[in-house]
């Protein structure tokens with residue numbers, strides 16, 4: 402696996418296909434995914450015996466099908482995500498008794514729909530609140546469950562992606578584990594799994610703190626455990642100077658914890674990893690067309706046809722995405738002079754800026770000179786991109802395209818106006 406990332410501000414192709422050809426065939430804005438990149442990331446993690454994709458990062462059924470064919474299992478956080486997993490060919494139950502569950506439902510609540518679905522279909526549940534234990538136990542006593550514990554600390558690339566500590570709503574508070582175990586006992590549920598996930602886009606140092614917490618908590622649960630899950634949170638580089646985490650070091654830390662617990666329990670434990678971002682972020686490109694170039698005092702704006710309705714990470718977290726320019730004729734922008742520009746979208750909302758920092762401060766980006774008709778490619782956009790899209794300003798959801806072996810296939814049609822108003826009526 403690579404150690405350092407590199408990004409360029411000029412680009413002519415995505416996964417071997419010319420950008421203007423993609424724009425002509427599928428329109429703009431469109432999400433383009435490079436299948437080979439996803440497979441490469443799956444292979445980085447092959448030391449972990451179970452890789453369970455947190456599909457909320459990018460849940461198109463073609464992406465789910467791709468990771469499924471490469472041996473990856475799946476996590477679902479809603480009834481809709483369970484149905485997506487089934488639509489993508491995941492089986493309800495393991496082929497052999499004792500094999501890991503193909504689909505796990507992880508959440509802090511059961512809404513009424515998800516509770517009936519997991520009960521009817523016998524989906525394994527990772528319970529993130531004491532109430533979930535009670536509700537599942539009442540509806541389906543005798544099941545095996547996993548507990549998601551908030552270890553009392555967390556970390557994330559933004560406060561909004563921190564999923565541990567007192568300010569997080571996620572998981573069962575670590576000091577209430579004994580109470581959770583009593584509730585499970587009382588309802589006839591066997592606790593076979595323990596799960597910790599402290600945040601998204603955290604660094605190795607923070608991720609490894611979780612191992613110690615897992616060992617302590619797992620000993621408290623005891624010998625009923627057969628699976629421990631390290632959660633997700635593996636970061637990817639979004640800027641040129643950022644490094645990849647050392648997966649080998651990370652695996653060894655977890656494997657050592659697992660082995661100590663196996664010795665204590667006298668039986669094997671399955672170690673799961675639950676990445677979302679890591680598998681898909683770098684595969685995704687949001688291709689937009691520059692539709693206006695204007696000066697506002699000292700600032701030059703490139704205004705493109707994609708907005709935060711397509712990619713919300715900048716407005717939500719001040720997230721930084723690498724960007725590149727592809728001239729309309731498909732030539733290279735490498736020889737063009739570069740300028741500091743602001744990239745804005747089409748929405749009637751001043752926060753619709755792709756070059757912003759946390760807190761909404763407008764920043765500039767050094768990009769090759771470009772004009773109307775040239776393409777802006779927003780990169781590393783595969784995770785928490787298309788899935789967070791909205792219809793704000795009555796913009797249709799963008800097309801999604803998967804490129805494998807040089808072939809670009811549509812995996813989601815751009816919404817039509819009829820799609821937009823489906824379900825609305827004038828009484």
Ligand SMILES: *Cc1c(COP(=O)(O)O)cnc(C)c1O
Nearest residue numbers: 455601602633634635676677678
């Ligand atoms: C979001 C989430 C993940 C994936 O997080 P990434 O940072 O995308 O790896 C894993 N597990 C759970 C429970 C999650 O909610």
